[in-house]
Amino acid sequence: MSVSRSQVETISARAVGIAGLVFAAQTVPSALAEAAVLRPGAGAALMAVVYGAIVALAVATLSKVAIRAACLSFAILYLLALLSWPTLVEDFGAMAGQVPWLYFLCTVATTAAVVALPSWWAAAYTVVVPIVYGIVRVSPSGGAAEPLLAVLDATYALILGIVVLVIITMLRQAAIGVDQAQEAALQRYDLAARLHANELERVKVDALVHDSVLTKLLSAAAATRPEQQALAARMAKDAIARLDEAGVAGPRSLDRVSLGVLVRRLRTAIGTFNASFAVRVVNAGGVELPVEAVEALYSAAVQAMVNSLQHADEPGRVTRRELRVRGVRANGCVVEVADNGVGFDPITVPHERLGVRVSIEERMTNAGGLAKIESLAGHGTTVILAWPTGAIGGDA
Structure with a gap:
């Protein structure tokens, strides 16, 4: 069975919904541990917003309702959470050497952007988010990582995002090609069917002309006696009337x-x-x-x-x-x-x-x-x- 553009969108969306739940479950221990170094209540609020958006994303993708809105909302909320991280950390010393738990959801966010946004906007998001994370990573709130380590982390996230972007874009283009090929095949089939119907009608008329009209006209031409000529004239008139009816009726059936x-x-x-x-x-x-x-x-x-x-x-x-x-x-x-x-x-x-x-x-x-x-x-x-x-x- 051929894969249509809508099927590619559905599969991609469900993949990001399921992956979001899996990655979110893996980050829960880190999120709970790092909540202690954030401002009072900030950890719980941040988890509620991010995890709530992931659950909404999964529900939307599995039920095929408001998929683009859910994906776009998560992508925006994730970027805002990443930008606000430095303002939420209260104990910079406790974050030393730690990796912000938001990092592990970076690929989910970029994939959601690919599903929700046109290719160029999705590509921009895929580049911007790892850069923002790299900046956060070298700051005290992000664990004060060495610049090289921050670059490596950001590059890893960037590569994963680009791979996902390329795969989904290629699948979309392939599905569009399949849809166009299917439509072209239907058009060719329709044209062939019309030509076949016309050919059948031509054969029918040819047979009528040969078997009835020409025979009766030749009989009329060969008639010598008055009664033969009268009979041939009636036969020829009937044959011509049948030919006219065939031309008017065309290929239509009375059944x-x-x-x-x-x-x-x-x-x-x-x-x-x-x-x-x-x-x-x-x-x-x-x-x-x-x-x-x-x-x-x-x-x-x-x-x-x-x-x-x-x-x-x-x-x-x-x-x-x-x-x-x-x-x-x-x-x-x-x-x-x-x-x-x-x-x-x-x-x-x-x-x-x-x-x-x-x-x-x-x-x-x-x-x-x-x-x-x-x-x-x-x-x-x-x-x-x-x-x-x-x-x-x-x-x-």
Whole structure:
């Protein structure tokens, strides 16, 4: 299974949440011991703020709620705690040779910044935090370490932060490439399917021309007696009428299937996705649609769901998705694919992007239906598919 950008963000966030709990547990003995050298109450307050932020970070990453906010909050609080450390130490002598316990959470803070911030801001944070620690380390409040030792400690923290930054950035870029490749494959598949359908229709028309039209026209040309000519004329007229009907009807099928068939196919498609859609079906009983309409509604709905999976997610937020199918009278249907994701401005979609224009809009138009896209940046997207065109707003 391919890894999407949203999956990379989820895995990275959960890793920092779990690592935060593990590293925090390891620092508890040092934090309790060093609380005695801080100002009265400062040790308990500092532990409450830092450990509380780590617990909130773990809860957010595991529940996939407000991940970016939790990561950013911890990164900021950690930097503030590091900057305030010199003002909190009361007994400098007792700190001699000691390592401030905040040091052991440095990598957790830089990783949280990588998850929460754009790459350049995360890189700046990854550099600044070890430098601040190195300055604190050589001060009396930080144990008055030798400059070389402070540099080594800061460099070690810097290297770990850069490694994490590079790994997550590379995973993000790889996931973006996978998403783009998947979208391109879907576009190629759609084009191939359309070409295949056109080829089948061409073969059908060629067979009709060869087996019926040409035969009857040749029979008409060979007729010599008046009764033969009259019969051949009627046959030729019938053949030409059939050819006209084939040209008008195109590839459409007169066969009809129940709306329940479309619902079952859509549920099966949802089962193959790595995210769930809430399904709501209204008035499906007794509704029958042409096969072509069902195929168009199914393909367009699946493309809309794939678009939602690829583009709607925002790191730090849980995206809710819903598929709504509504029968309209006895021969109509409206399918809605909705999410509360990042949204977009449909006007800004490039013309060459086939996922919306060809796979959804043109497919529905060619089948005699209608596709309507309602979206706003930051407020989610709803794709409305209707067959026939007048089904939107129709009574169920």
